[in-house]
Amino acid sequence: MPVHNNEIADIFEELADLLEIEDANPFRVRAYRNGARTVRSCGKSMHDLLNQKKDLSTLPDIGEDLAEKIKVIVETGKLPLLEEIESRTPSALSDLMKIEGLGPKRVKTLYKELRIKSLDDLKRAALSGKIRELKGFGRKTEQRIRERVEHFAGEAPRTRLTEAEEIAATLVDYLRNTEGVKDVIVAGSYRRRMETVGDLDILVTTSRNSPVMDRFSDYDEVDEVVSKGKTRCTVHLRSGMQVDLRVVPQVSYGAALHYFTGSKAHNIAVRKLGVKKGYKINEYGVFRDDERIAGRTEEEVYEQVGLPYIPPELRENRGEIEAARDDRLPELIRLEDIRGDLHCHSNASDGHHSLKQMAKAGVECGYEYLSINDHSRHVTVAHGLDKKRLLEQIKEIDKLNERLDGIVLLKSIELDILENGSLDLPDSVLKELDFTVCAVHYKFNLSRSKQTQRILRAMDNPYFNILAHPSGRLINEREPYEVDLEKIMEAASERECILELNAHPDRLDLTDERCMMAREMGVKMSISTDSHSTSDLDFMRFGINQARRGWLEAKDVINTLGLAELKKLLMRDG
């Protein structure tokens, strides 16, 4: 199996940790971390890029040296330099750095003085009281280490955006209702609308002497106050989520919002532009010498470095700065651009509502059309439709459409792609549908080449229109199946097949990087909710978030079209 980008990135991260413990040049350490980030977030696999003879050193933050190291890792699965370093600095030390409050310096001291090289060693030493005697440590530090190591359960999982929204909404209301508080806004990856968030970053502006800091640390859901100062406070909630609160004066609102929204890589890039112009940019504003020349709004900050406003979803340092400089930022798709939903279930299979109820809910969304895509017969647990039941549903939809006002129900299906690449129902019934949505629902563990062939073969069928949830992943629950999405996108582009961006917050499949790739390859996409009830139609906004992160414009997405144009586009020879 080819080496994954994540594995390469993990190797670079570990290398960075160990080098940092060895007190290596901090800029060299940073270079490995930057390289890891580039590899991890690259839409294409290093393995494939090398097969295509691409020059990896053209990737940002990858130079000659890292390009060569990536090649070695892809070819051998290992990196000699890392093995050499591990021979003198145990690799488990990088695990110790995951304990909050332990960085490279302290880990090094623990190893040199007490030979601590594992979490077990650390726990024993903390209990024995030896740590407090070390220079630079003390009672409190030892106490904290003891608590942290006892409760350490690996890296905290990231929270899905939809759950983060629930946690954030109550907290934001609570903070708003505080004397002297003006703005309360959730920044960070939440504002960049990432599919998952690691913690919540909340920015507050206040008039003088607001008690907001105390009110925050007194919040009922707070489990532990990690740190608390005049302008910044960090807590852990009972749910396990970390929340950072930052308080700034209103005159700094834009600069603070920019700083706190990130991403870190984007901020660094913008600050570097500032340095070139002789400015210093921090969370309080843009400064020329000691004079604040901007910072009330984010627009002001960008203006000072010669850029137009960049929407939060693009701020990942994935080319948005260069695009902004050259005036070629995409005109990102908006929720209002969506004219209908192309993947919805009814109670004929595993949905909860009737055709009529779904249609009515579609009208409330302001849609022109909504398609019904119940499962096909192979998905027996979902009571999938066979030929007879599908033909009955088609008749029912035709009859209902005569009575419906303001919306048209489209006749479709979520059709299983069988293991051999054939479709789950015969062409004789598929031709009665407006279009099809096809998907893989079993045999996720086929080899990469077999899974790819399976889908390519399905696309050969003239009735194949849209590939639903193309990677099959469930966020935090199921990894994507092994498949060559680039080949599938090439085929989709040739055969005018559509790739779905499944908007369900548990799926959000394709990922943002894959959406970027589809756009670059000229593949059209649909954004659909996979609704199993009327309320699920609201998931569209998560799909839009993801699409915007993937640089998609309305013209890249077929369900921004009116019904007539849509039908024309979905008609294939057959």
Place this chain on the structure above:
DNA sequence: GCCGTTTTCGGCCCGACTGTTTTCAGTCG
């Protein structure tokens, strides 16, 4: 180790909070 519309060498974003200190290193975001 990366990078360049001032540079192929000499830079590399910037600030808050804690604990252990007596002026600041370490960690974090």
